[in-house]
Ligand SMILES: Nc1ncnc2c1ncn2[C@@H]1O[C@H](COP(=O)(O)OP(=O)(O)OP(=O)(O)O)[C@@H](O)[C@H]1O
């Protein structure tokens with residue numbers, strides 16, 4: 001392993017989003033808070049999902065996870081597309097870094113981006129609502145695994161996409177709808193049976209559900225099942241990403 | 254002792270385009286090597302394969318004895334590449350870029366003094382903390398060179414480093430590259446300025462349509478001249494109008510007392526030309542042979558294949 005090389009790439013990726021933190025960290029926090037403000041104001045009185053949990057409190061973990069999902073995906077994918085389009089990806093490809101080191105560096109920076117945004121939303125939201133913390137271990141596990149899944153998917157999308165337009169398509173037609181329709185705003189038990197079933201095919205549902213379990217100690221499905229699903233997705237995407245990187249698919253053609 | 258770069262029977266297709274057709278070439282350690290060829294000949298493709306930026310379909314390539322596929326870590330440590338395209342990372346300053354690049358090669362700590370030397374040598378000290386976006390094209394080109402050298406590679410490949418660079422900067426770049434060469438680096442250069450290659454390179458390869466059409470020392474390449482003929486121009490003390498038939502056959506042009514003859518290298522000699530002229534009473538004031546320059550050789554060689 002070339003630890004220093006890998007660390008440098010990780011550090012460069014951190015600096016890259018750190019230098020534009022207004023757009024990469026603060027903007028998503030702001031967006032999540034706007035959702036929170038609007039939905040909790042409209043629905044807090046009328047909807048109760050779990051006993052003793054206000055709708056606002058219920059909403060926050062979902063919003064946090066949705067932001068983690070979107071931002072860890074955005075991090076690796078936009079960085080790769082940008083480097084490919086501008087051509088500066090060669091500076092990394094010319095180095096002795098292995099495909100595994102390349103993957104881990106991009107993965108780690110996506111996780112950091114996801115967690116930074118998530119933590120930011122959590123901290124600001126804590127001013128408005130008191131959130132229970134049932135089990136911080138589950139919280140962290142789901143936050144980390146979910147950003148790992150999306151960071152990997154972001155690398156795959158970033159390698160595949162040839163222009164920003166492809167990327168926007170991926171983001172708007174796959175990531176956004178799946179993350180919106182995964183139980184951020186509701187418990188799937190409140191859905192008609194057909195939609196409940198459909199939701200169970202959405203991997204993002206398990207990320208949010210497991211994450212919510214960390215806060216409340218209750219969830220729509222068992223956190224172990226959620227963990228199994230999420231970690232399997234990570235393994236699958238990691239394998240695919242490593243395979244693509246190893247083959248040099250679209251990067252070293 | 255293994256050569257600096259060894260290329261054996263490399264093939265590369267891009268879809269229908271057969272960009273490299275079984276190219277073989279070996280570049281010795283310490284050489285200043287020129288890689289020439291018209292647009293689309295396959296020079297950059299070959300460089301990308303050496304650097305591991307592109308995968309070859311078949312063939313073997315090694316840098317300093319390290320196979321570029323199976324032993325890529327060592328081969329890339331030994332190699333610095335200045336890419337043809339003017340690429341840069343807009344997020345960072347010049348110094349940051351160089352520190353990051355050194356870090357990729359695991360040389361973050363030992364490189365800080367070397368980075369200052371590079372900045373100095375490439376006249377970038379003033380701009381060290383400027384963002385890459387704020388640099389002119391020529392400055393960006395120099396940063397690319399510094400980036401290629403930051404891990405102190407033994408072999409340096411420059412893919413058209415002087416495209417779009419003004420005359421003054423070009424000569425300072427060449428001074429810099431010559432120093433690198435004197436320090437023992439192997440230098441490989443592609444350029445479309447043939448006089449550059451002629452003045453700098455010891456050995457030259459000419460590639461056309463993915464094939465090697467010439468590989469020789471600069472001197473023997475020039476000595477080949479163009480094809481099998483050479484031009485001799487003679488200035489006489491006064492115009493002459495009684496040329497013999499055998500002289501008329503060799504006549505290329507005639508302008509008052511300046512006459513050009515086209516000699517066949519195999520059958521004619523300059524001595525016999527002079528003798529023949531003397532016999533008809535011509536008094537020779539000046540005689541010169543037109544030296545072929547690299548451009549003639551280049552055009553001749555690449556044209557033959559294009560036909
Ligand atoms: N990424 C690519 N995809 C498809 N075709 C390519 C690609 N890169 C190069 N080619 C083709 O391969 C051939 C060789 O191109 P290459 O860039 O190696 O030429 P070159 O000798 O460097 O030319 P120049 O002097 O213009 O830089 C050309 O026909 C080019 O169109």
Ligand SMILES: [Mg+2]
Nearest residue numbers: 296297298337
């Ligand atoms: Mg080229």
